[in-house]
Amino acid sequence: MADHTTNGNFGSPSLRLKTGLAEMLKGGVIMDVMNVEQARIAEEAGAISVMALERVPAMIRAEGGVARMANPKLIKQIIAAVSIPVMAKARIGHFAEAQVLQTLGVDFIDESEVLTPADESFHIDKHAFTTPFVCGARNLGEALRRIAEGAAMIRTKGEPGTGDVVHAVQHMRQIVREIKALTVLDDAELYNAAKVHGAPYELIRMVAKAGKLPVPNFSAGGIATPADAALMMQLGAESIFVGSGIFMKERATPLDVENDPKERAEAVSRAKAIVIATTHFNDPKIVAEASEAVTGTMKGLAAAAIEESELMQTRGW
Amino acid sequence: MTIGVLALQGAFEAHVKALDSLGIAAKLVRTPPELADLDGLVMPGGESTTMLKFLEKNGFFDVLQSFVRHTPTFGTCAGCILLAKDVKNPTQKSLAALDITVERNAYGRQIDSTILTAPTNLPGNPLEMVFIRAPRITRTGPGVEVLANRDGFPVLVHEGHLLAATFHPELGADLRVHQLFLDIVQAHRPS
Numbered sequence: 001m002a003d004h005t006t007n008g009n010f011g012s013p014s015l016r017l018k019t020g021l022a023e024m025l026k027g028g029v030i031m032d033v034m035n036v037e038q039a040r041i042a043e044e045a046g047a048i049s050v051m052a053l054e055r056v057p058a059m060i061r062a063e064g065g066v067a068r069m070a071n072p073k074l075i076k077q078i079i080a081a082v083s084i085p086v087m088a089k090a091r092i093g094h095f096a097e098a099q100v101l102q103t104l105g106v107d108f109i110d111e112s113e114v115l116t117p118a119d120e121s122f123h124i125d126k127h128a129f130t131t132p133f134v135c136g137a138r139n140l141g142e143a144l145r146r147i148a149e150g151a152a153m154i155r156t157k158g159e160p161g162t163g164d165v166v167h168a169v170q171h172m173r174q175i176v177r178e179i180k181a182l183t184v185l186d187d188a189e190l191y192n193a194a195k196v197h198g199a200p201y202e203l204i205r206m207v208a209k210a211g212k213l214p215v216p217n218f219s220a221g222g223i224a225t226p227a228d229a230a231l232m233m234q235l236g237a238e239s240i241f242v243g244s245g246i247f248m249k250e251r252a253t254p255l256d257v258e259n260d261p262k263e264r265a266e267a268v269s270r271a272k273a274i275v276i277a278t279t280h281f282n283d284p285k286i287v288a289e290a291s292e293a294v295t296g297t298m299k300g301l302a303a304a305a306i307e308e309s310e311l312m313q314t315r316g317w
Numbered sequence: 318m319t320i321g322v323l324a325l326q327g328a329f330e331a332h333v334k335a336l337d338s339l340g341i342a343a344k345l346v347r348t349p350p351e352l353a354d355l356d357g358l359v360m361p362g363g364e365s366t367t368m369l370k371f372l373e374k375n376g377f378f379d380v381l382q383s384f385v386r387h388t389p390t391f392g393t394c395a396g397c398i399l400l401a402k403d404v405k406n407p408t409q410k411s412l413a414a415l416d417i418t419v420e421r422n423a424y425g426r427q428i429d430s431t432i433l434t435a436p437t438n439l440p441g442n443p444l445e446m447v448f449i450r451a452p453r454i455t456r457t458g459p460g461v462e463v464l465a466n467r468d469g470f471p472v473l474v475h476e477g478h479l480l481a482a483t484f485h486p487e488l489g490a491d492l493r494v495h496q497l498f499l500d501i502v503q504a505h506r507p508s
Contacts, residue, residue, distance in 0.1 A: 024364070132427065
């Protein structure tokens with residue numbers, strides 16, 4: 001008998017629990033937070049989860065240096081402050097950071113290109129963990145390689161820290177297009193498709209049959225407005241990650257949500273509006289109302305203006 | 318019969334598929350007018366705090382509260398929390414329709430999520446139950462029938478036209494809990 005989740009009969013009990021949590025997170029917004037106050041604002045605004053990190057992508061981009069897993073003390077404070085699931089990022093390939101995050105009781109680990117990669121050849125063996133993982137992808141092959149390694153959720157990468165949605169759109173369209181193309185191939189052609197995408201044949205066949213990824217597919221990277229969220233949901237995203245779009249003002253300066261009531265209100269207005277637009281993505285009237293309630297927006301950085309070597313999305317193999 | 322699935326956020330799609338396997342084409346409910354003409358409603362798992370934010374707007378909460386008082390409703394996980402009379406850890410607002418007390422995230426975090434198979438009061442074999450960051454029912458009122466337990470705490474409860482589970486029948490292949498809900502809806506329809 002068929003299973004009713006996205007994952008079909010895919011995987012072990014452990015993988016079913018992992019993708020099960022991803023199912024619970026559908027149709028919502030996961031917000032990057034750098035302190036307890038931001039986490040509280042996110043929960044208050046209706047976020048389904050928060051991503052605890054030391055610096056949001058816009059700051060990492062501006063300040064440079066090595067970006068690593070957040071301090072466990074910060075993660076523990078955020079876990080204690082909110083009732084919703086807490087995610088945190090580990091560097092690509094840095095399984096020891098991931099072990100620390102699992103020990104802290106983080107609900108989802110993001111093996112993320114936003115941080116400085118720790119391994120230039122290998123991603124983390126995610127099957128070795130009880131905690132589920134989310135990984136970024138720009139195309140179907142990359143998504144399926146991560147799923148083969150045990151990822152329970154995929155997020156399209158976009159270009160983090162820019163407030164420019166163009167690459168999130170490009171990657172979502174690419175994955176959806178490549179999935180559609182698989183569904184019309186016959187068995188003989190599927191073997192070649194596995195080679196072309198650099199992905200395991202079994203996963204290619206599963207996607208061809210189901211017409212979708214075997215795990216939930218969320219969208220991230222450059223989403224900064226309610227309409228951006230509605231756009232990505234209509235293009236096929238099942239939830240939205242928002243990084244620098246809520247708590248940042250000019251370039252790399254966070255809103256002062258702890259001491260400035262006006263800036264706090266601005267962050268709340270943006271967070272609430274994106275939550276509303278994600279649920280009601282198919283109702284332009286509600287998206288319009290939500291957009292109207294927003295005060296201020298992240299200034300942003302056009303993704304096209306970024307040097308190839310400075311892109312975060314090209315990290316991961 | 319017409320069944321709606323609350324689709325503010327969460328595992329609504331998995332419920333739609335489970336109902337589809339039972340021959341029911343469910344309708345997604347995101348606004349108060351969409352509750353009209355339904356014979357039953359499923360409230361899925363997800364984040365109850367997020368769902369409450371939407372309910373607090375445009376009078377949705379009041380409309381839903383009067384709906385669940387009279388119309389068969391099935392809540393799983395977050396949906397069970399919304400239906401409960403009392404919610405703890407932390408204390409939060411709820412529809413207060415089902416006479417139970419629920420403690421949120423009572424079994425721990427995601428690493429404590431688990432799949433159990435145990436005998437229940439449903440006909441047939443033991444039931445597979447998927448628990449994800451599950452709440453715990455710590456009190457049931459006199460009118461509440463307990464259909465399944467975990468370590469002595471109820472996990473599937475029934476009171477009149479209401480059904481609630483702290484686990485996720487929509488994440489498995491066993492359709493008995495959804496079928497039970499459809500039987501409740503059928504029995505409740507005016508003949």
